[in-house]
Amino acid sequence: MVNSEMDLNGAPMLEVRDLIVTYEAQRGTFLKRVEQVHAVKGVSFKVRRGMTMGLVGESGSGKSTIGKAILRLAPIAGGSIFYEGQEVSSLDENAFLPYRKKIQTIFQDPYASMNPRLTVASIVAEPLIVHAKEMTKSQREERVADLLEKVGLPADSMNRYPHQFSGGQRQRICVARALSSSPEFIICDECVSALDVSVQAQIVNLLQDIQDELGITYLFIAHDLAVVEHFCQEALVMELGEIVEQGPTDALYRSPQHPYTQRLLDAVPRMPTIVGAK
Ligand SMILES: Nc1ncnc2c1ncn2[C@@H]1O[C@H](COP(=O)(O)OP(=O)(O)OP(=O)(O)O)[C@@H](O)[C@H]1O
Numbered sequence: 001m002v003n004s005e006m007d008l009n010g011a012p013m014l015e016v017r018d019l020i021v022t023y024e025a026q027r028g029t030f031l032k033r034v035e036q037v038h039a040v041k042g043v044s045f046k047v048r049r050g051m052t053m054g055l056v057g058e059s060g061s062g063k064s065t066i067g068k069a070i071l072r073l074a075p076i077a078g079g080s081i082f083y084e085g086q087e088v089s090s091l092d093e094n095a096f097l098p099y100r101k102k103i104q105t106i107f108q109d110p111y112a113s114m115n116p117r118l119t120v121a122s123i124v125a126e127p128l129i130v131h132a133k134e135m136t137k138s139q140r141e142e143r144v145a146d147l148l149e150k151v152g153l154p155a156d157s158m159n160r161y162p163h164q165f166s167g168g169q170r171q172r173i174c175v176a177r178a179l180s181s182s183p184e185f186i187i188c189d190e191c192v193s194a195l196d197v198s199v200q201a202q203i204v205n206l207l208q209d210i211q212d213e214l215g216i217t218y219l220f221i222a223h224d225l226a227v228v229e230h231f232c233q234e235a236l237v238m239e240l241g242e243i244v245e246q247g248p249t250d251a252l253y254r255s256p257q258h259p260y261t262q263r264l265l266d267a268v269p270r271m272p273t274i275v276g277a278k
């Protein structure tokens with residue numbers, strides 16, 4: 001089901017059109033058999049600037065694969081991806097580089113996505129070294145200090161290491177790192193799923209505040225429908241590589257049209273703690 005209201009409020013920042021992603025997986029006793037895994041089977045959607053689009057579905061339904069395809073980290077077998085009207089899925093690596101600065105990701109497991117031997121200052125500055133080569137060391141330090149303040153971490157966090165923080169604080173470091181290259185679009189791939197409920201609420205509120213201040217657009221991947229309901233204006237529901245339903249979250253939750261959405265809603269307990277985050 002495609003909701004026609006999605007396009008009424010402006011041109012899409014991101015458009016995914018008929019996307020097909022097929023992995024080649026080695027199977028069999030000596031991994032000699034190559035099997036095709038049809039992870040995404042012709043998916044289309046649009047994300048407007050400044051909005052938060054939810055992407056939900058069971059494990060293995062293809063959510064992360066869509067995020068990776070947007071960043072060209074998954075084998076695109078068909079379809080196109082447009083960023084602000086520019087077809088980006090067929091660009092070569094050099095031509096795609098500016099988009100790597102504009103599109104950042106925050107992953108589920110902050111510890112796994114950080115080098116434990118680097119200080120927080122180095123971790124947060126990583127994208128700056130790639131995307132803002134003109135910055136001096138002291139400019140970078142100043143930017144890192146600003147970012148740490150923005151995500152609610154004390155200034156003395158700079159010279160500490162990831163293991164010296166709680167899970168929620170580590171996710172704040174990842175948010176700061178994602179923000180450091182001044183992105184326009186952030187893919188949050190299960191970025192609050194590993195956190196306990198009260199910390200989830202804090203991180204979601206932080207993402208919301210950042211969006212209000214900087215106008216960032218989010219693709220928010222989650223299997224927890226309660227978080228999506230409170231944080232996202234619209235959502236896409238994925239099953240086995242296909243979008244089975246999409247539309248404004250309010251309508252989706254009030255009257256799900258597809259039995260799979262209904263099943264997902266029935267399976268998840270409601271979480272009353274995140275109130276007014278949207
Ligand atoms: N690199 C890969 N090689 C082969 N198959 C893969 C690869 N990555 C993902 N897949 C397969 O593609 C399908 C979709 O995977 P994907 O990680 O996109 O699902 P997901 O919806 O993000 O799941 P989860 O909620 O568990 O994170 C799955 O069947 C998965 O096994």
Ligand SMILES: [Mg+2]
Pocket residue numbers: 063064065
């Ligand atoms: Mg995933």
